[in-house]
Amino acid sequence: MxxxxxxxxxxxxxxxxxxxxxTPTASEGGGGGKIGVDHPRADSDFWNSYMxxxxxxxxxxxxxxxxxxxxxxxxxxxxNNVQALTGQGAKAIIMAPQDTGAIAxxxxxxxxxxxxxxxxxxxxxxxxxxxxxxxxNRAYGTRACEFLGEKLEGKGKVVQLMGALSSIxxxxxxxxxxxxxxxxFPGITVFNEPTEWEGSKAASMLQTRLEQHPDVKGVYMxxxxxxxxxxxxxxxxxxxxxxxxxxxxxxVVSNDGIPQxxxxxxxxxxxxxxxxxxxxxxxxxxxxxxxxxxGKTFKPGPTDHGSTIIELPNxxxxxxxxxxxxxxxxxxxxxxxxxxx
Amino acid sequence: MTTLTAPAPRLRLGRFxxxxxxxxxxxxxxxxxxxxxxxxxxxxxxNVLQQQASISLLVLAEAMIxxxxxxxxxxxxxxxxxxxxxxxxxIPATAGGFGLGLPGMLVIPLCLLVGAAIGAVNGFLIIKFQxxxxxxxxxxxxxxxxxxLGPTEGKTLFELPESMLxxxxxxxxxxxxxxxxxxxxxxxxxxxxxxxxxxRSLYAxxxxxxxxxxxxxxxxxxxxxxxxxxGMLAALAGVLETGRLGAVGSGQGVGWIFMVFAAAVxxxxxxxxxxxxxxxxxxxxxxxxxxxxxxTLKGVSGFWQPVVYGFIILVALMISRVAGGKAQD
Numbered sequence: 001m002x003x004x005x006x007x008x009x010x011x012x013x014x015x016x017x018x019x020x021x022x023t024p025t026a027s028e029g030g031g032g033g034k035i036g037v038d039h040p041r042a043d044s045d046f047w048n049s050y051m052x053x054x055x056x057x058x059x060x061x062x063x064x065x066x067x068x069x070x071x072x073x074x075x076x077x078x079x080n081n082v083q084a085l086t087g088q089g090a091k092a093i094i095m096a097p098q099d100t101g102a103i104a105x106x107x108x109x110x111x112x113x114x115x116x117x118x119x120x121x122x123x124x125x126x127x128x129x130x131x132x133x134x135x136x137n138r139a140y141g142t143r144a145c146e147f148l149g150e151k152l153e154g155k156g157k158v159v160q161l162m163g164a165l166s167s168i169x170x171x172x173x174x175x176x177x178x179x180x181x182x183x184x185f186p187g188i189t190v191f192n193e194p195t196e197w198e199g200s201k202a203a204s205m206l207q208t209r210l211e212q213h214p215d216v217k218g219v220y221m222x223x224x225x226x227x228x229x230x231x232x233x234x235x236x237x238x239x240x241x242x243x244x245x246x247x248x249x250x251x252v253v254s255n256d257g258i259p260q261x262x263x264x265x266x267x268x269x270x271x272x273x274x275x276x277x278x279x280x281x282x283x284x285x286x287x288x289x290x291x292x293x294x295g296k297t298f299k300p301g302p303t304d305h306g307s308t309i310i311e312l313p314n315x316x317x318x319x320x321x322x323x324x325x326x327x328x329x330x331x332x333x334x335x336x337x338x339x340x341x
Numbered sequence: 342m343t344t345l346t347a348p349a350p351r352l353r354l355g356r357f358x359x360x361x362x363x364x365x366x367x368x369x370x371x372x373x374x375x376x377x378x379x380x381x382x383x384x385x386x387x388n389v390l391q392q393q394a395s396i397s398l399l400v401l402a403e404a405m406i407x408x409x410x411x412x413x414x415x416x417x418x419x420x421x422x423x424x425x426x427x428x429x430x431x432i433p434a435t436a437g438g439f440g441l442g443l444p445g446m447l448v449i450p451l452c453l454l455v456g457a458a459i460g461a462v463n464g465f466l467i468i469k470f471q472x473x474x475x476x477x478x479x480x481x482x483x484x485x486x487x488x489x490l491g492p493t494e495g496k497t498l499f500e501l502p503e504s505m506l507x508x509x510x511x512x513x514x515x516x517x518x519x520x521x522x523x524x525x526x527x528x529x530x531x532x533x534x535x536x537x538x539x540x541r542s543l544y545a546x547x548x549x550x551x552x553x554x555x556x557x558x559x560x561x562x563x564x565x566x567x568x569x570x571x572g573m574l575a576a577l578a579g580v581l582e583t584g585r586l587g588a589v590g591s592g593q594g595v596g597w598i599f600m601v602f603a604a605a606v607x608x609x610x611x612x613x614x615x616x617x618x619x620x621x622x623x624x625x626x627x628x629x630x631x632x633x634x635x636x637t638l639k640g641v642s643g644f645w646q647p648v649v650y651g652f653i654i655l656v657a658l659m660i661s662r663v664a665g666g667k668a669q670d
Contacts, residue, residue, distance in 0.1 A: 042490055043490060204633065208392075230588075236510075
C-alpha cells in the first residue's frame with residue numbers, strides 16, 4: 001500500500017466531511033437580528049432532546065433562529081460552523097463547546113465582532129461569554145453521593161461510572177462525588193471507573209469490579225443515556241436486579257433524566273436520577289441570546305426562574321435547577337423526561 | 342488443477358512466529374495473579390473472555406482481510422449500524438422503529454444480511470472499481486455510521502426483541518454463549534485458513550495477487566467473499582455486543598478499529614498481506630483483554646490508563662518482534 005495517495009485522499013475526505021454540515025440556510029425575518037445555533041453532537045439522547053426543544057422554544061420566545069449547524073463533538077468543526085454562521089449574518093451565537101479550552105480564539109474573534117455568545121452546558125475556560133446556561137454539575141455529584149451515602153448508611157462500597165475526564169461536566173461530577181464521599185461518608189469506599197461515556201467499557205468495568213468485590217452496594221452513573229442499559233444488563237446477569245427491599249439490592253443513581261431512566265425507577269431497577277433540564281437548556285439559551293440582542297444586561301444573584309446567576313472571570317453563568325427524581329416524584333409531568341414520547 | 346494446491350503447512354520453527362505472544366500472555370497471567378487475588382479465578386477469566394468476544398470477531402474478520410492484502414476500516418461502524426437497522430425493522434414505531442411489523446425472529450438474519458450488504462459494497466468498490474481499500478473503507482466507515490445516526494436520530498435503542506439479546510447474554514454449559522460462538526468461529530478460521538484450498542488462497546492473493554491469478558485462483562471472487570464474510574462477522578459482533586449491553590447505543594463500535602488493528606498486528610498479522618495466522622490474531626485479542634482487565638482491577642487512574650495501555654501494547658509489539666525474530670512491516 002502506497003502511503004502518499006492514501007494520505008492525500010484521507011485529507012480530502014476529512015475536508016469534505018468537515019464542510020458537510022456547515023452550510024446552513026438563513027431563515028427570513030427581522031427584528032433584533034438572527035441567532036445562530038451550533039449543536040455539539042448528534043449521538044446522545046440528551047442532546048437529541050435538546051435539539052428538538054430548540055426550534056420549539058424559539059417559536060415560543062419569537063426568536064429569529066437560523067438553520068442550526070452540528071459540530072459532531074469536534075471543536076475544529078465548531079470553529080468552521082461559527083464562521084459560516086457569522087458570515088451569514090448571525091448577530092448572536094448559541095454553542096456548546098465540548099472542548100472548553102480550544103474555543104478561546106473563536107470567542108475572542110466573536111467578541112471583537114461584538115457578537116454575544118451563549119454557551120450551553122459547558123463553561124469555556126477563556127474568552128468572553130454573555131451567559132453560560134448550565135446545570136450545576138458539582139451539585140449532581142454531591143447529591144448522588146448524599147443519596148447513596150444515606151441509603152448505604154455510611155458504609156460499604158460504591159462504583160462510580162465516570163464520563164470522559166476531558167469534559168468539564170464529567171470532571172465536576174466525579175470530583176464533587178469523590179469529595180463529598182470523603183468528607184461526609186468516610187466509611188464508604190469508592191471505585192472510579194473511567195468509561196469515557198462508552199457503554200461497552202462501562203459494562204466490562206462494572207462486571208470486573210463486581211467479580212472482585214461482590215459486596216459492592218451502590219453505583220453512580222454519570223450518564224443514563226450510555227450507562228443505564230449496560231449496568232442493568234450486568235446486574236441482571238449477576239441476578240442482582242432485585243427490589244429495593246431485598247438485602248441483595250444494589251442502589252443505583254443515574255444522571256440525565258431520559259424516559260428510560262424513569263421507566264427503570266418505576267420498575268425499582270434503579271433508585272434515582274438527576275433530571276438534567278434539556279427543555280430549560282434550550283429555553284434559556286434562546287432567552288439569553290435574544291436578551292443580548294436587545295441589549296439587556298444581567299447581574300449575579302437569584303433569578304425569577306428558580307436559579308442563580310454566578311459571576312465567572314469571563315462572563316456570567318445561570319445555574320439551572322435540576323431535580324433529583326426518585327420513586328416518589330417520577331410521575332411528575334413537569335419533568336422533561338415525561339414530556340418526550 | 343491439483344498442481345495449484347498450496348503446500349500443506351508444516352510444523353516447522355517458522356510456524357511458532359504466530360505464537361510469540363504466548364510468553365506475553367503467560368507473563369500477564371503471572372503478573373495479574375500477583376497484583377490481585379481475584380485475577381486468576383474462573384469467574385474473572387470468563388468475564389475477560391466474554392468482554393472480548395465481540396471485538397475478537399472483528400479481529401478475526403480483519404485478520405482475514407489483512408492476510409488477503411486488503412484493508413477494512415468500516416467494520417467498526419457495522420458493529421453499531423447492522424444491529425440498529427435490523428432492530429428498527431422489527432420493533433414498532435412507538436419504540437423508535439420503522440413500524441414494518443416484521444417478526445422478531447428475523448432480527449439476527451436481517452442483521453447478518455445488512456453486514457453482508459456492506460461487505461458487498463466494499464467489495465464492489467475495491468475489486469470491480471479498483472479503488473484504494475483504505476480510502477473506500479474509510480469513507481464507508483463514515484457513511485455506515487451515518488446510516489445508523491440518520492434513522493435512529495442518534496437515539497439509543499432500548500426496546501429490543503428477545504432474540505437480539507439472547508446470544509450476547511445467555512450461558513451455555515457454564516460459559517457465556519458469546520464465548521462459545523467466538524471460539525467456534527476462531528477454530529473454523531484456523532482450520533479454514535490453515536488446511537482448506539480456499540483459505541490457503543488468501544495467503545497467495547495477499548502475497549502476490551497477480552501470481553495467484555496466474556496460478557488459477559479466482560482472486561476477485563475470493564476477495565469479494567472475504568469482504569462479505571468480514572461484514573457478516575462484524576454484524577454478528579454487533580449482535581453479541583448488543584446482548585451484552587442490553588441496548589444499541591449510537592456510539593456502539595466507534596473507535597474499535599484501532600484496537601482491532603493493534604490486536605491483529607501484535608498477533609503477527611502483517612499489514613502488507615500474505616502473512617499471519619488466525620491463532621496469532623487470537624493471542625493478540627487475549628493480550629489486550631487481559632491488560633484491560635488488570636488495569637480495571639488495579640483501579641489505575643482514568644487520566645493515566647491510556648498511557649499505561651498504549652505502552653503495554655508497544656511492549657507486546659516489541660516482545661513479539663524479538664521472539665519472532667523477523668522485522669515487522
